[in-house]
Amino acid sequence: MNQNFDFQTVDGIIDKLGCRPNSIIGILQSVQEHYRYLPREIFPYLSRKLGISEARIYGVATFYENFSLEPKGKYVIKICDGTACHVRKSIPILERFRKELGLSENKKTTDDLGFTVETVSCLGACGLAPVITVNDKVYPAMTVDKVSELVKKLREEM
Amino acid sequence: MLKNREDLKNLRSLCKEALKAEKKKILVCAGTGCISSGSLEIYDRLVELMNERNIPCSVELQEEPHGNTVGLKRSGCHGFCEMGPLVRVEPEGWLYTKVKLPDCEEIIDRTIISGEHIERLAYKKDGIIYKKQDEIPFYHKQTRVVLEHCGHIDATSIKEYLAIGGYSAFEKALFDMDGDEIINEIIESGLRGRGGGGFPAGRKWSQVKKQNEKEKYIVCNGDEGDPGAFMDRSIMEGDPHRMLEGMMIAGLACGASQGYIYVRAEYPMAVDRLEKAIEQATEYGLLGDNILGTGFNFHLHINCGAGAFVCGEGSALTASIEGNRGMPRVKPPRTVEQGLFGKPTVLNNVETFANVPLIIGKGAQWFKSIGPETSPGTKAFALTGNIQNTGLIEVPMGTTIGEVIFEVGGGMRGDGEFKAVQIGGPSGGCLTKEHLDLPLDFDSLKKAGAMIGSGGLVVMDDKTCMVEVARFFMKFTQNESCGKCVPCREGTKRMLAILENIVEGKGKDGDIELLLELADTVSATALCGLGKTAPFPVVSTIRSFREEYEAHIYEKRCPAGSCQKLKRIEIDTALCKGCSKCSKACPVSAIRGKVKEPFSIDQSKCIKCGACVESCPFHAIKEV
Numbered sequence: 128m129n130q131n132f133d134f135q136t137v138d139g140i141i142d143k144l145g146c147r148p149n150s151i152i153g154i155l156q157s158v159q160e161h162y163r164y165l166p167r168e169i170f171p172y173l174s175r176k177l178g179i180s181e182a183r184i185y186g187v188a189t190f191y192e193n194f195s196l197e198p199k200g201k202y203v204i205k206i207c208d209g210t211a212c213h214v215r216k217s218i219p220i221l222e223r224f225r226k227e228l229g230l231s232e233n234k235k236t237t238d239d240l241g242f243t244v245e246t247v248s249c250l251g252a253c254g255l256a257p258v259i260t261v262n263d264k265v266y267p268a269m270t271v272d273k274v275s276e277l278v279k280k281l282r283e284e285m
Numbered sequence: 286m287l288k289n290r291e292d293l294k295n296l297r298s299l300c301k302e303a304l305k306a307e308k309k310k311i312l313v314c315a316g317t318g319c320i321s322s323g324s325l326e327i328y329d330r331l332v333e334l335m336n337e338r339n340i341p342c343s344v345e346l347q348e349e350p351h352g353n354t355v356g357l358k359r360s361g362c363h364g365f366c367e368m369g370p371l372v373r374v375e376p377e378g379w380l381y382t383k384v385k386l387p388d389c390e391e392i393i394d395r396t397i398i399s400g401e402h403i404e405r406l407a408y409k410k411d412g413i414i415y416k417k418q419d420e421i422p423f424y425h426k427q428t429r430v431v432l433e434h435c436g437h438i439d440a441t442s443i444k445e446y447l448a449i450g451g452y453s454a455f456e457k458a459l460f461d462m463d464g465d466e467i468i469n470e471i472i473e474s475g476l477r478g479r480g481g482g483g484f485p486a487g488r489k490w491s492q493v494k495k496q497n498e499k500e501k502y503i504v505c506n507g508d509e510g511d512p513g514a515f516m517d518r519s520i521m522e523g524d525p526h527r528m529l530e531g532m533m534i535a536g537l538a539c540g541a542s543q544g545y546i547y548v549r550a551e552y553p554m555a556v557d558r559l560e561k562a563i564e565q566a567t568e569y570g571l572l573g574d575n576i577l578g579t580g581f582n583f584h585l586h587i588n589c590g591a592g593a594f595v596c597g598e599g600s601a602l603t604a605s606i607e608g609n610r611g612m613p614r615v616k617p618p619r620t621v622e623q624g625l626f627g628k629p630t631v632l633n634n635v636e637t638f639a640n641v642p643l644i645i646g647k648g649a650q651w652f653k654s655i656g657p658e659t660s661p662g663t664k665a666f667a668l669t670g671n672i673q674n675t676g677l678i679e680v681p682m683g684t685t686i687g688e689v690i691f692e693v694g695g696g697m698r699g700d701g702e703f704k705a706v707q708i709g710g711p712s713g714g715c716l717t718k719e720h721l722d723l724p725l726d727f728d729s730l731k732k733a734g735a736m737i738g739s740g741g742l743v744v745m746d747d748k749t750c751m752v753e754v755a756r757f758f759m760k761f762t763q764n765e766s767c768g769k770c771v772p773c774r775e776g777t778k779r780m781l782a783i784l785e786n787i788v789e790g791k792g793k794d795g796d797i798e799l800l801l802e803l804a805d806t807v808s809a810t811a812l813c814g815l816g817k818t819a820p821f822p823v824v825s826t827i828r829s830f831r832e833e834y835e836a837h838i839y840e841k842r843c844p845a846g847s848c849q850k851l852k853r854i855e856i857d858t859a860l861c862k863g864c865s866k867c868s869k870a871c872p873v874s875a876i877r878g879k880v881k882e883p884f885s886i887d888q889s890k891c892i893k894c895g896a897c898v899e900s901c902p903f904h905a906i907k908e909v
Contacts, residue, residue, distance in 0.1 A: 149608035152591055156550070183609070190610040190767075192592030193550050209512030210707065210743045211669035213757055248594065248761060250551055251515035253669040253741075254318050254366025254676045263553055265321035 132168035136161055141176060148179045151187055155194060164198045200236045200243035202281050205260045209249030212257040220257060221246060223274040241285060242278075286570045289578045290460055293452070296569075300448035303346050307356035309397060310375040314436060316362025316522060317554055318676075323386070324370035328359055330389040338393060346444040355397060358445075361523015363436035364677035365423055368408060373418060373436065380418035381406035410695075423674045426693045428655065430663045431639045432679045435523030440558060443565035446526040452571060454642035458534045459579055464494055467538035467645065474649035475661045476641075480506055480597075480634030481712065481738045482814075483660070483727035486641075489631060492621040493539045496629035501541035503532050504625055506602060506634040507548040507555065510594040511710030512761060514741030516665035517635035519677050521548065521555035524639070525562035531638030533572070533583055534645055535631050542582040545625065547602050549590045559587055594711075594765035598813045599624070599632050601767065612767045613813035634739065636665055656682035660726035664737065670706075670744035671698045680725070687721035690744055701746025705829070709738025711758040711765075712818035714825030715751065734825055736818070750845040751830040752837055756784040758822040762815065773816030776807035780823060789850040792838035797827060852893050852908050858883035860905035870900035 140157040144150045154173065159165055165188055174181040188194045206212075206221040224230070224244045228237055236243040252258045255267030261281065266273075287293050313319075313328040335342040341354040363371050368382035374396055381392065384406060395401045408415045415421045429435075439445045446452070458467050472487030493501055505528065509517040520528055532544045548556050563585050566572040574582045588606050595601045596611040603625040605611035624630025640662060644652045653661045660682040666689065669675050673695030680689060686706060690696070697703055705715045708725075714735035716723065723729055730736055745754065763777040780803050786792050804820030811817045827834060836842045843851040856867070856876075861883040868876040868884060875891045878884030886897075898906045 147608075149606065151608040152605065153589065156589060156591060179608075186610050187608070190593065190612075191590075194591060210710065210741070210757070211513045211675070213512075214670050214743065214745060214749060247551065247592075248510065248765075249512035249514070251509065251518045251549075252317050252321065252366070253513050253515055253667055255321060255369075256669065256675070258321070265317060267318065267321045 128168055129166075132166065132172075134169075134172055137169055137172065141173075146176060148177050151177060151179065151184060152191070155184075155188055159194060162198075163201075163203075164195045167196070197236065198240055200241050201285065202241065202261050203243045203245070205245055205247040205250070207248075207250045207252070207256070207258050207260075208246045209251075209253060209256075211253035212249075215256040217257040217269075219271050220259065220269050220274060223271045224278070227275055227278045241282070286568070287577055288570070290456065293456060293571075293577060297447045297450075297453070300346060300444045304356075304445065304448040306354065307343065307346075308353055308376075310356040310358065310373075311392070311397070312358050312360040312373040312375065312436065312439075314361075314363050314369060314371040314373075315359035315440065316366070316369075316435075316519060318362065318366030319369035319371055320554075322369045324384075325359075326386060327370055327372070327384055327389060328357070330386055331357055331393065334389055334393045335397075338398070340393070340397065346439070346442055346448065358439035359441065360438060361435040361440040362519040362677060363418075364432065364519065364679075365421075365674065366676045367674055371436075372406075377402070378417045378419060380408060380415075380421065382408050423676070423678075423693060423695065426680070426688065427678055428663050428681050429679045430643060430655070431520065431527075431636060432523070432665060432677070434527065435519055435677075438524070440523050440525065441561055443526060443562065443569065446524075450646070451526055451642075452530055454646035455530050455533050455537075455571070456577075458537055458645050459577065459581060462645075464538045464540060467534060468494060470645060470649050471538075471641065474644045474652040475659070476637065476644060476652065477660060477662075477727060478633055479636035479640070479664065479739070481709070481736060483737065486633055486637055489621055489633070490535060490539055493541075493629045493631045496622060498629050500543075500626075500628045501539055502625040502628055502630045503535045503539065503541045503544040504603065504606070504630055504632045505532055505544070505546045505638055506597060506599075506632060507546055507552070508590050508597045508602060509549060509552075509635070509739055510597045510765075511712075511739050511741045513667060513669050513707075513710060513743045514739045515667045516677060516740050518552050518555050520635050520639050520665075521552065522558050525555075525558045526566070527639045527642060528635055529559075529562055529566060529572075529585065531641035532585065534641050535633070535638065536583045537581060539629075539631055541631070542584065544583065544585045545588055545606055546585065547588045547590060547596070547606060550592055556587060556589060563587070593767070594761075595767045595813070595815050598815055601813070602632070603630065610767070612769045613815075615812065636740075657724065657726050659728055664725065664740055666725075666740045666742050668694050668742050668744070670742075671701055671746040671749070672696070672744040673698050682726040683724040683729075685722050685724055686716060689725065689742065690721075694744065697744070697746055699746070701748055703744070704747045704749060705745050705751065705754075707743040707745065707754065707758075707822070708741070709736040709821075710741050711762050712736065712814070712821055713738045714821050715745075715754070715829055717829045734828065735821075748845055748847060750788070750843050750847040751826045751833050752784065752843075753788055753845075753848055755823045755826045756781070756788055759784055759819070762819040766816065766819075770810075770812035770816060772807045772810040773812065773819060776803055776811070777816075777819050779803055780807070780820065784823070787834065787837045788843075788848045790837070790841045790848075792834075794838070796838055797831065797834050801827065846908070849893060853888065854886055854891060854893060854895070854898065855907060855909055856884055856886060857905045857907065858885075860903050862903055862905075864902065866900045866902065867897035867906060870896045872896060 372381040477483040601611040863881040
């Protein structure tokens with residue numbers, strides 16, 4: 128563990144959301160938004176600050192799908208596999224992304240921390256199925272063919 | 286800051302005047318669907334063009350109108366996401382579909398300046414051009430009551446909401462009614478919870494009011510996790526004040542001064558719009574302490590989910606707001622007795638709260654005049670899948686499934702034939718052709734072994750494999766099972782394993798019976814609603830499509846032809862010229878033959894990758 132971890136950002140988040148046990152989910156969300164994952168260093172720190180056990184914080188962090196204890200890529204690509212997208216063939220799109228980026232079900236992030244590819248149950252944009260999001264920007268009516276183009280474009284922007 | 290009823294009335298009439306002064310209006314849809322198709326760029330371009338041409342335009346409702354201005358607004362979701370980006374022109378009520386950036390100039394020059402209709406951009410079907418939005422069959426068959434403002438007002442403006450009579454139901458409740466009168470009106474209206482269970486909202490409220498506790502809470506469930514459902518999102522994004530008003534009335538009725546809105550993390554724009562709406566209402570003094578000088582206090586907070594479907598369950602949701610793992614607990618005590626922070630809590634979903642201002646404003650009798658006696662009102666549905674008009678719709682309860690699919694939905698997409706519709710997501714069931722005349726209301730659906738759920742309707746055609754659909758939902762619930770109780774944690778896992786075997790061609794005799802037995806046990810013994818209903822899609826697909834299961838198990842065949850592992854690839858000997866291209870393309874050397882004679886595939890080696898199909902220049906290889 129990094130002994131010299133700078134807690135200034137975390138302190139700022141705690142001040143903003145309130146130093147209360149029931150703020151924990153919001154705090155973890157903001158921490159993750161900043162670091163793109165939950166660094167291990169914050170667990171003992173938050174435990175002391177909020178007066179709740181490290182186990183409870185760890186429990187919360189591992190319960191919810193959105194939290195990640197591993198660093199995520201700069202571009203998080205979420206392929207919607209909700210019912211509507213599923214019946215309009217979202218899985219071939221997922222597979223193409225994985226192939227393009229050399230990822231798999233067990234390896235979700237590229238080694239250069241450029242891309243993370245994951246599925247999400249439903250983005251609620253079912254009218255435009257199949258959809259994907261890249262860092263919350265929605266791309267409607269995706270096709271397998273559009274995948275390489277998009278990856279190329281994102282690589283250029285990186 | 287509004288200090289009393291007079292202030293509110295004055296502000297409202299000012300806003301009304303301002304809205305009236307906008308002789309023409311352009312509403313660009315800013316729902317998630319249209320935004321992703323580029324509607325915000327269209328909006329910006331329109332503003333730019335208006336400025337270039339010196340047309341006085343107001344992007345925000347002015348309290349002191351300058352006369353002849355054109356209102357240019359970003360509205361909530363129109364529901365017709367398929368045809369987006371959508372642009373509506375008022376007062377004519379024209380709807381332009383699939384608008385592109387280069388079209389903007391024409392819209393300004395022809396429609397705004399010269400008042401002409403642009404036929405090219407209108408919706409067309411079967412050779413008919415539909416000028417007006419209301420004439421389009423998709424809208425014509427609907428009764429938009431809860432969604433009436435979505436697409437018709439600026440979703441981010443409290444002034445506009447006030448101008449069309451917003452917060453007048455709250456005003457009425459605050460000054461002219463007491464708690465019991467409000468609750469009686471809701472009970473009288475017969476409003477039932479729109480989140481799935483259909484519990485009467487008024488009864489819930491009166492139970493909370495009766496509790497002898499100082500602190501009580503109003504919680505809105507915006508954790509719309511059902512895959513294929515987005516009604517609540519559209520309300521939160523398109524008419525956020527309507528929902529806030531409903532929650533405020535609930536607070537007033539039950540004596541609560543704190544409210545929480547729990548929104549899925551996947552809905553960032555809904556969170557944004559709600560935050561803005563709360564900020565505006567607080568600024569005007571409609572939220573906060575001593576509201577309009579009456580001594581009533583009400584504060585609203587937003588909590589974002591973090592990706593857990595189970596948090597749509599009441600006790601899991603409150604646990605999540607409290608900062609814990611979102612796991613359900615044993616009931617009783619029920620949420621109305623000990624809910625959030627152990628205090629009496631009213632927990633309703635978004636659509637339920639959005640109905641409340643209508644009932645208080647127009648009266649219980651009006652509400653009861655829509656839909657059947659036991660399930661009055663309307664219901665919003667998200668219509669998706671293999672259907673022509675995907676999108677958000679609202680119809681009176683009791684409308685039949687056939688009417689929704691073939692009249693509002695416009696029938697099937699492509700040349701597929703209607704096979705089934707999945708209602709209620711992973712907790713619901715499949716309904717088939719024989720159910721087309723079934724009215725969509727709580728009780729009729731329950732009798733048919735399905736449930737309204739939150740209102741997702743996924744339409745499937747004859748190319749959809751029902752065993753695969755059951756597997757898909759089971760995979761979803763298994764993945765989302767919180768792991769607290771054994772029946773759900775282990776039962777869904779075992780059921781999923783069996784279903785996976787079946788779709789992979791490894792099913793065996795007795796699997797169907799075992800699935801049904803497991804389903805029975807899980808439904809009877811799981812702790813919460815998620816677990817209890819998890820087997821429903823399996824049970825209902827077995828009931829209606831048992832022969833499909835049997836074909837997979839005994840004949841190793843997928844009748845819909847969609848299960849990859851059960852596909853057979855065959856060479857048509859009549860078409861094969863023996864060029865040997867396929868044999869070279871095959872990665873597992875499963876194709877053999879003599880050059881210039883028909884080749885054949887060794888099925889025991891074939892991995893069904895399809896490489897040979899693509900390689901054949903004579904189209905002699907086919908998946909069967």
